Amino acid sequence: MTVTTPAPARAIDNPARALVCRGCGSEFPLAPQHACWQCFGPLEVAYHPDALRSVTREQIAAGPPNLWRYAGLLPAGQDPATRVTLDPGLTPLVRADALAAEVGLRARLWVKDDSANPTHSFKDRVVSVALTAARAFGFTRVACASTGNLANSVAAHAARAGLPSVVFIPADLEPGKVVTTAVYGGDVVAVDGSYDDVNRLCGELVETDEFEDTAFVNVNVRPFYAEGSRTLGFEVAEQLGWRIPAQVVIPMASGELLTKVDKAFTELVAAGLVEPPDGGWRVFGAQAAGCNPIVAALHAGVDEIAPVKPTGIAKSLNIGDPAAGRYALAAVRRTGGWMEYVDDDEIRDGIRLLGRTTGIFAETAGGVTAAVLGKLVRTGRLDPDAETVVFNTGEGLKTIEAVSSLVGPTHRVAPSLRAAREAGLLGRA
Ligand SMILES: *Cc1c(COP(=O)(O)O)cnc(C)c1O
Numbered sequence: 386m387t388v389t390t391p392a393p394a395r396a397i398d399n400p401a402r403a404l405v406c407r408g409c410g411s412e413f414p415l416a417p418q419h420a421c422w423q424c425f426g427p428l429e430v431a432y433h434p435d436a437l438r439s440v441t442r443e444q445i446a447a448g449p450p451n452l453w454r455y456a457g458l459l460p461a462g463q464d465p466a467t468r469v470t471l472d473p474g475l476t477p478l479v480r481a482d483a484l485a486a487e488v489g490l491r492a493r494l495w496v497k498d499d500s501a502n503p504t505h506s507f508k509d510r511v512v513s514v515a516l517t518a519a520r521a522f523g524f525t526r527v528a529c530a531s532t533g534n535l536a537n538s539v540a541a542h543a544a545r546a547g548l549p550s551v552v553f554i555p556a557d558l559e560p561g562k563v564v565t566t567a568v569y570g571g572d573v574v575a576v577d578g579s580y581d582d583v584n585r586l587c588g589e590l591v592e593t594d595e596f597e598d599t600a601f602v603n604v605n606v607r608p609f610y611a612e613g614s615r616t617l618g619f620e621v622a623e624q625l626g627w628r629i630p631a632q633v634v635i636p637m638a639s640g641e642l643l644t645k646v647d648k649a650f651t652e653l654v655a656a657g658l659v660e661p662p663d664g665g666w667r668v669f670g671a672q673a674a675g676c677n678p679i680v681a682a683l684h685a686g687v688d689e690i691a692p693v694k695p696t697g698i699a700k701s702l703n704i705g706d707p708a709a710g711r712y713a714l715a716a717v718r719r720t721g722g723w724m725e726y727v728d729d730d731e732i733r734d735g736i737r738l739l740g741r742t743t744g745i746f747a748e749t750a751g752g753v754t755a756a757v758l759g760k761l762v763r764t765g766r767l768d769p770d771a772e773t774v775v776f777n778t779g780e781g782l783k784t785i786e787a788v789s790s791l792v793g794p795t796h797r798v799a800p801s802l803r804a805a806r807e808a809g810l811l812g813r814a
């Protein structure tokens with residue numbers, strides 16, 4: 386009797402080719418470098434087109450139930466033994482008919498719920514890719530400048546990998562973000578200033594001899610960090626049965642996530658993994674009124690983003706000088722999308738709207754996105770007859786104070802049947 390053994394799984398190659406300047410197109414070798422020496426523009430990972438085209442749906446489907454199933458499309462972590470990771474990804478894509486009805490969408494609506502990641506935000510995706518690249522480059526300590534969720538994720542990844550970490554946060558962060566970071570045991574540095582001050586400080590620290598051994602995930606290894614966001618786009622397409630939705634609504638801090646979901650869709654089409662939807666896809670961006678520099682530039686019809694001093698409850702989105710803002714603008718303009726912003730009361734309403742219609746408790750960033758979805762439909766910017774995916778990027782338990790004064794017990798009764806009856810709990814007469 387002959388026994389046939391399956392062909393051994395082909396080792397996956399790293400498809401990354403070079404770092405390319407988003408400003409002037411200059412190319413640099415793959416290295417822990419984030420700015421162009423010619424024009425100081427930000428660098429982005431470029432891939433061998435043939436390597437991306439060699440990835441198949443079957444290969445992805447046979448991969449692990451996390452973002453590493455897309456290893457053939459990522460710039461690090463092809464060998465599982467090299468990964469610095471909590472294995473995030475493959476979060477639920479939730480059909481949201483009740484939300485659609487409430488905001489006035491007739492087409493299918495989905496919520497991509499990235500609060501289901503290990504540290505409860507989409508940041509686990511970028512950190513897993515950044516730190517896997519960082520360890521391959523020989524870094525022995527990890528760090529970041531954070532609006533909260535990134536610190537959370539870096540500290541947890543470091544704890545899992547046994548690496549020392551030092552995370553920098555604005556001193557006025559929500560307690561839920563500080564506690565869930567500090568519990569992992571690394572250094573947590575609260576800086577008296579805004580995120581933009583924290584980021585500037587980290588930009589100075591990274592140049593010092595003392596931090597030579599340290600990967601700042603969103604500074605010196607930022608090109609690799611940013612690529613992790615693409616997995617949100619890959620997953621949405623795969624979970625829709627290898628389709629790209631006609632419309633996506635995405636919260637913006639630096640604007641990077643929005644640009645990378647758009648890049649992911651473009652790459653999937655170029656790799657032959659999906660067909661674009663009829664008429665292409667349209668990308669929509671969401672910010673809070675307290676920090677809306679990217680939206681303001683779109684509404685003013687300009688390319689330059691005027692930095693702002695952030696205020697308001699959507700602290701995870703409070704980047705006043707957004708690094709990828711101009712590229713987010715370009716993606717929204719190119720695809721025929723739009724951007725909107727909502728104020729703090731609308732954000733609180735958005736959190737409750739998402740909660741009561743989907744069973745998902747979002748942090749303030751998710752409230753921003755849900756409220757902006759409604760505004761985009763009301764103002765006629767979003768096509769109510771086109772399939773739409775909205776991204777919930779974070780967990781409500783981390784920003785509980787946003788809604789804690791608005792919701793609570795609906796009844797208070799003594800522990801007796803009579804009291805329950807008197808409170809109207811036994812009938813609706
Ligand atoms: C960081 C973050 C974002 C946006 O990230 P950018 O890529 O900087 O635009 C969105 N939502 C949440 C919850 C975040 O923590």
Ligand SMILES: [Zn+2]
Binds near residue numbers: 407409422423425
């Ligand atoms: Zn350049």
